[in-house]
Amino acid sequence: MNTTEKGNRLEDKLYDYLLDQFKRNELVFDIYPANCCTVRKKPNYYCRDREADVNFDVVVEVRRQGGADPHVYVVFECKNHQRSVEDRNLRVFSDQVRSVFGQAAKPLVVISSRLQSGAESFTKNRGIGIVKFDENGIDVVVDRAVGAWPENRFIQNQIFTGNRKPKTLKFAACINGRYFGSLDQMLRSFESSSTDEQADNTDQTASYVAFLPDIKIQDAAQNALSLISYSCGEVDVEQICRVLNLKLAYSERTLQDADGDTILGSANFGNRSIEINQHGNRHRERFTVAHEIGHFVLRHDKYLRSEYIVEQDIYEEVKKDEAFNYERLEYQANLFASMLLLPEAQFLEAVAALRNKFETYGRAFGYIFVDDQPCNYLPYNRMLAELSDQFGTSKQAIEIKLKRANLLTDHRSRRQQNHSLGQVLSHLRNPFGSQ
Incomplete structure (x- = not known):
């Protein structure tokens, strides 16, 4: 052209x-x-x-x-x-x-x-x-x-x-x-x-997007789950869209933003629609749907008519004062998606059962322990795989949930301790792919 x-x-x-x-x-x-x-x-x-x-x-x-x-x-x-x-x-x-x-x-x-x-x-x-x-x-x-x-x-x-x-x-x-x-x-x-x-023309501060404490976002996710009478297993995000009168569509188009980043999905608040661009990664698609649901449930239509999600948005955890308004919105939608796809009570119950099944605990090292020894790493990885199958999310998303809840002590040499959500995700080339 x-x-x-x-x-x-x-x-x-x-x-x-x-x-x-x-x-x-x-x-x-x-x-x-x-x-x-x-x-x-x-x-x-x-x-x-x-x-x-x-x-x-x-x-x-x-x-x-x-x-x-x-x-x-x-x-x-x-x-x-x-x-x-x-x-x-x-x-x-x-x-x-x-x-x-x-x-x-x-x-x-x-x-x-x-x-x-x-x-x-x-x-x-x-x-x-x-x-x-x-x-x-x-x-x-x-x-x-x-x-x-x-x-x-x-x-x-x-x-x-x-x-x-x-x-x-x-x-x-x-x-x-x-x-x-x-x-x-x-x-x-x-x-x-x-x-x-x-x-x-005054330089605006990042105070216009309302701060939401994590507990408020968790309550919003629980309310969404109650709409479909969720009890256990993989959350039906498509049913949640139907109950919320959100039009969900899937497309095989490849769209990019002005900087060349692939657009995973988008939301239009005027006609209450979500469109997901499929790329053969079911876990990432489910997370994208949950992320966009979060924008609707958290009433981000007060700020936007439409929005889109690229892979870097999945890394967003910015909460500091110098964050842009839109980074705050992405952080809120990401946290909602995690809490929706990995419901707190059911997730902790499943973790407890699999922790005992695979003996991934270290008596002096925390609730779940992993290091580079095969006797610790292999059962830990099998536990992540079962949780991934049970909730329909990636092993990385589950690991991040464990770290956020302070349930995981990670002594593997290739990873630094106390990773933030964004650091863990950015370390992975395909953060929501299967492994």
């Missing part, structure tokens, strides 16, 4: 996204009703400098209530380049926008991948905003009452390359040094007063 074809595809996807916002009456949320807006693809406008018509990729025309002519034009130029956008192309775009619309336009260049940080200076000096759009990304719900704004650092990392690779948003924008995590937040800024601008 050449550069022009890529640009056209990005343009089509952006147009569909804007049109969808329009249909939901959210295009200019909190400013103007949708009937005051028109979304146009490849519209022609007369250019004084050229004395001829020019067209732009996508334009949103905004009219005041009762007004005949638009008073703001939001002009999108799509550049589906892998690394950077050439300065000369931006100059041409900027000059054309100024010639056609004067000061009434908001020019925005749309990219699909992150830029080198040096591109920020040029676009800022020319008054051009940068938008990163990913059709498979997280779609943010912006609600002043909840205050679910993405942090500025999170959005900056979406657009410009850096040391940290965050989960991809569907829409992220940078305009004159200000960062926006949703379309409606950006459009609202065009009409805000200078006071509002200063308030909206």
Whole structure:
């Protein structure tokens, strides 16, 4: 696919996204009703400098209530380049926008991948905003009452390359040094007063996603299990979806996010649906379903319209204050999934029985003991295998559960003591595969 074809595809996807916002009456949320807006693809406008018509990729025309002519034009130029956008192309775009619309336009260049940080200076000096759009990304719900704004650092990392690779948003924008995590937040800024601008541009802390203690998440998992009268064995996640009126579908598509990471599954909170991308790993698919159920049960629809899960999300255990909001959401969904697939009472009962069966205890070394000696490692591994068969989860997931519950003393030389959840998972190439 050449550069022009890529640009056209990005343009089509952006147009569909804007049109969808329009249909939901959210295009200019909190400013103007949708009937005051028109979304146009490849519209022609007369250019004084050229004395001829020019067209732009996508334009949103905004009219005041009762007004005949638009008073703001939001002009999108799509550049589906892998690394950077050439300065000369931006100059041409900027000059054309100024010639056609004067000061009434908001020019925005749309990219699909992150830029080198040096591109920020040029676009800022020319008054051009940068938008990163990913059709498979997280779609943010912006609600002043909840205050679910993405942090500025999170959005900056979406657009410009850096040391940290965050989960991809569907829409992220940078305009004159200000960062926006949703379309409606950006459009609202065009009409805000200078006071509002200063308030909206403060660097947000990670305090908007509510902290949930582990016991609350465990209670939520137990409530979900009670809906299907769970008693023992493998948890029927598909039945839980049916009881919760969640539409569960499986797909053999291979989808990737903007950074090339494989998307395991996704959730859409508007139509209450979950889609799992199958890759021949039943344990990972079950964990992905449970993870997405967690987002619904824990009411993450307060923050998101849609979300997706990639393999790195399974590693997420971030609880510290500097964590991004979305890392906190992934941690909560992961913990819920573990508690749903490995119910506390039934899991501990099964562990106790198999501990005695395989004699995996060390009288002076804790409830369950393992080291590198075959007489200890082999029965321990057989115990994990039986638990895996019984609950339909991977041996690694079970081992992590044991470590979290402080039930396992691990003296194997190839592993350090006191692994965190994320460290254990990241050590494994395929964390939820069978072994």
